[in-house]
Amino acid sequence: MKKYTFLFFLGLVASLFTACSDDDNLTDSITPAPESENFFANGMTFASQPGVRSITFTAGRAWQAALDEPGANNWCIVTPTRGEAGTVTVCITVNENESDATRNVHLNLIAGSAQKSFTISQTPKPIVIPEGLSYSLEEPDADRPLTIYYRAASSSLLYNYQGTVYAHTGIISEGSWSYVQSEWNENTDKCKMSQLDNNVWTLTLSPSIRQWYSSEKTPVKKLGFVLRNEDGSLQTEDLFIPVTDNTYQEFVPASIKKGTLPENVAEGINIIDNSTVTLVLYDKDTDGNHKDFAHVVGDFNHWQLSNEDNCQMYRDDASGCWWITLRNLDANKEYAFQYYVGTRNGETIRLGDAYCEKILDPDNDSYISSSTYPDNKSYPEGGKGIVSVFKIQQDNYRWSVSDFKIPNPEQLVIYEMLLRDFTASNDLNGAMQKLDYLKSLGVNAIELMPVQEFDGNDSWGYNPCFFFALDKAYGTKKMYKDFIDACHKAGMAVIFDVVYNHATGSMPFAKLYWNSANNKTAPNNPYFNVDAPHPYSVFHDFNHESPLVRKFVKRNLQFLLNEYHIDGFRFDLTKGFTQAASTESSASNYDKSRIEILKDYHAAIKEVKPEAYVILEHFCDSKEEKELAEDGMHLWRNMNNAYCQTAMGWNDDSAFDGLYESIPAWIGFMESHDEERAAYKQTQWGDEALKTDLTTRMRQLEVNASFFFTVPGPKMIWQFGEMGYDVSIEENGRTGKKPLHWEYLENKDRKALHDSYSRLIKLRNDNPELFTSTSQFSWEVGTSNWGQGRFITLSSTTKHMLVAGNFSKTDGAYTVTFPVTGKWYDYLTGDEVEVKDATQKMEIPAHSYRILTTFPCLN
Template sequence: MKKIIYLLLLVTAFNTSCKKSSTEGGTETPAQPSVDLPAGAKDGVAFINNGTSAIVTLYAPGKNSVSLIGEFNDWSATASVMKKTADGNTWWVQVDNLNPNTEYAYQFFIDGKLKVTDPYSEKVLDPDNDKYISATVYPNLKAYPAGKTTGIVSVMQANQPVYTWKNAGFSRPEKNNLVIYELLVRDFTTDHSYASTLTKLDYLLSLGINAIELMPVNEFEGNLSWGYNPSFYFAADKYYGTKTALQNFIDECHGKGIAVILDLVLNHSFGQSPMVQMYFDNSKPTSNSPWFNVDAKHPYNVGYDFNHESAATKKFSKDVMKFWMQQYKIDGFRFDLSKGFTQKTSTDDAGMSAYDASRIAIWKEYNGYIKSIDPNNFYVILEHFADATEEKVLADDGMMLWNNVNYNMNEATMGWLGNSNFQWGFYANHGFSKSENLVTYGESHDEERLNFKNFTYGNAAGTYSIKGNLATSLKREEMAAAFLFAIPGPKMIWQFGELGYDISIDFNGRTGEKPIKWEYFTDTGRKALFDAYAKFIRLKKNNSIFNAASSSYNLAGGIKYIKLIEGSNTVIVVGNFDVANQTANIDFGASGPWFDAVGSNINLSSNAYTATLAPGEYHIFSKSVLK
């Protein structure tokens, strides 16, 4: 998540919004005597007495007074004055006479001037953005308490709707066999909801994927976002639906054998975050913030930079992880900008990427914590892109690393061969001991779409042209996919890449809404690409040779090949990425019959395979018939 251009444009607006919506004049309530937390209290809200009472807690070191205001006390700053613990860090109060079936809006009123939401809220109401959420997506959404307060408010309810899970026996796919489908709910269906996305599961099943990676779905600023501007970490974003709708989506995925991975953003937060607002000096966090650095430690930061060496940040981060694992039965996290979890100041990528022992220690601690909650093949995936020696240490600890081959693979699909070597997809080049730790992809949310560049900038020779020729550009995508899925290890594809989506990432602004092109599936050429993806995924999942330890390749020139060996079987994927005929000369290692999974079988009189391949022509040969 290196570039979020729209966030940079909105930082000033967010700062202004933060000041306008959360700072109020008022009378500071008197400081209360120190009182220990009562039994059963926790960060946020803990209901007791069958839901007729609630203990509400806020971690706010250094504050002079805090009151709980809300619909249960007519927003009075004096009715529910909070007590302070002996260490001065935590404030709490018990509220009685609640109706367990009622949703109550509430806020914290700090030092007589600042109103903030509860950082542990599982639901918030936004006076500016909720009005754009349809009743179809979020039925019976509670009305904002207009005229009673300002800014975003928290919601608490004792007897919330409880989802009954049906698929408790789900077994997660092995890491090596993962085929992940990265998905942005907003741009996947016109209804942009968990329910409408659920109707597409059979489509995804026919493609063969076995994991969905949801781009961030916790509450973020605004509605039309990629989600990398988070503000509330325990609340599912209402623009996509209710909490139970998300739980049902995950449950149904499990019922169909699909794991669900959540994209989690803990490098930074934004101006609507109460944790930012509580320690803020009009332009940046203050030096006494328990969670944030005053200034970002690295050049890729947007919003406000978490300090992951702070005990408060570590506790909060672990609470977030545990919540999603337990409340939503998530199967894995993809951690955004994990390289940013550093306190070493850098001004460029080289400095930021250098081996950082303190960052390694942070990630080992988080990974160990996750394992302590769920040791059963839970996926911890990092968007790291740091020095290979650091990534190897993290991989050896069981974490998985994003691996971007977009540029080189796209050069290959466009027919520009000078920088078309995508051998970085092989785990051994990273120094890893296992292929399962490297998640390789040709497209992600953050990269230009392969087929857009094919169609716009592709090479040509004679009558063969990639540029401007949809049929040719789609066949180039097909050939690249054959190679991608032949590389051992887990794979990821970006939504609609299997249909050759060819609208630029910069359409309507980089993070702006994109056209949803389900009509692609009825186009003969695009459907052929989908079918090819489905075949390659099936071959990967059904034949262990595609995760073979023994592999060799030559991906430097026009003729590229990958050779995999497992026992008596050998698979060789060969293709011509040039725009003119080229002759392949490859040692297959054995003569006799070879089966072609995408074409005609051959019979070699020697170990040598010599053939002239047309541009875009490829084959998947094997000594034994592939399943």
């Protein structure tokens, strides 16, 4: 019955009732008692739980109460429903509201012609939102709307956050995020979540999940979310929601097709002839099992999944491989492709080829300029996530220098370079323009921070994903070779910083055996540990005791040597090449297995290039480092703290004597990419003028350099240390881009520091006999030498050199002992100095040094 019809009926009943009354004093009135005035003005709202309330009013004549919703009496009960004139109390009882919506009903009071209508409401059953990600439907359906909720647990970075939260979200299709609604750093209203309560946010995908994502005919089986604050500094882990799609179904693979792996092929891309390629994918987990199907899609089959011979791969259980031979290919065409693998009752994923030399990345390639990477292949419409590329007819690079040998390898001066931050173009083009600068500085090796394909374009590079491909953010394959060739022509070696301790989740071996629930590699992954046994890991930890990992790493090392003619490697975090469980206090303990692993890799390198230079970031037990050094490897030696102390003018912890030992052959450094810059620390914590005066700061850094380059053994410089770069490592975030300051060289004090570096390196290069393990070397560089001056003495059979330094803020007259008397030369001025007594006084101003030699200077 409609409301108005019902009211008319009630009115008629009331009129009849009034007409029957013989009391002419009755009036048509309903007057609320004071305690019920609020109800008469605003109605009554109940919580979702059962409840009872009452209202009181005075009726001028006989009255009636009725609800205007048929069946409402099953939920809302009014007693009494009628009575005589006078003061009346009516009770209103509601049962529990079990729905997700607010319930409303109108209560109508009638006394003669007087009528009052009120709304009685009951709030919906409260939603119990658990911690983490939850949603409104028990089984989300692609063709229905879905409301998601997120309650931040106390461990969440968003806990107690009061700002705006956005959902970075997409459809997980074949192992990749598709139909992502906004870029990571893009804040769109569509993805803005509403805050329901402290730590609780919600977002509704409507009119349906499929329409919200505009996914068209793509099957929707799984949604992925990362919830973040406005700048992304606070975020959740990857979160997922399963979805049912009854409209579009995924491709159904045929039964496994058995076939013997062809001879003379390896995992990856095998060029058979000018029109034929065999692709091989290893797939055998630690339990001896494999996926239920494997197909390949790409340009050669128009990215169409099928069970045809040009798509479905053969299975060879003996080798543990899937394989397919593609025929009638164009030798001069680049082909993009992916593997499509999975289990019938589990997830299906798309994979790139771990051995490919080029990848296409739909999320990052568009941000690489055409000057850095001209004529890049367009990303294919049928691809999902990272795709691999091959070309049968490889470009034939002609090396100008094919037989480069490192000059004086045990006395290298290495320049550590991050291409991203070295020039304005952030790439190899810019670095090429600075090779003359580096040559004039005197360095004879360049160590490139990791250039193997890493996630994104803006990185230090310690997040590798494809090890045989070099990152396009810095240039093309030819550009890398041009740079290396040009370095060799300039007499400089090129060392690659390589990362084999870990890889990101984009690495095909990680994706192939993945635990989506925990967002990490699965326990049956034959390449990776689920969790690193050591405390230093990031991303996903390789198991270097796995023969598969050893085979992969050795193959990659040999490929880089052969393909790019590089001169050696700096291995990142070799302390982590272990399966022994450890803590920070025990990770450096002697580990025989770790030694054997590194020796195995070293042997593989030497097999291809006997003179290759190998550096380890190791920092382990001295016995272990000695064994590795005796095998021919070099080890990093971090002296940042001591040289920062002297740079700031503080004697505490400033001894230099840890810089040199003939075995291990340490690569000593004052700064690396990992440490705070000495020049920055001067500006913050320097003593007196070393904090406030640039000239004094640069002079002190010159003294540092004089007690660094004159010590035997290979040395490393972090880029721009020669200019006194004083931007903090934490500027723009530790691994974020740093500002360029090539204009530093226009400042006379910074230029003086640069020139000191150049002179000191030239001194090493021109007089190698002074810096060999057979020369006589002594030094007084401890904290006890601060007030009496610090000294270094070097002697060969024909030459002698003495370095004297004053790191203090007061001028000093120091007692100096010369190894021989006679004619000496001031290396900085070229002046002759007659030394008559082996022991004599030498005046050295504050923040200054002197170098005296028995041979003429060639400045």
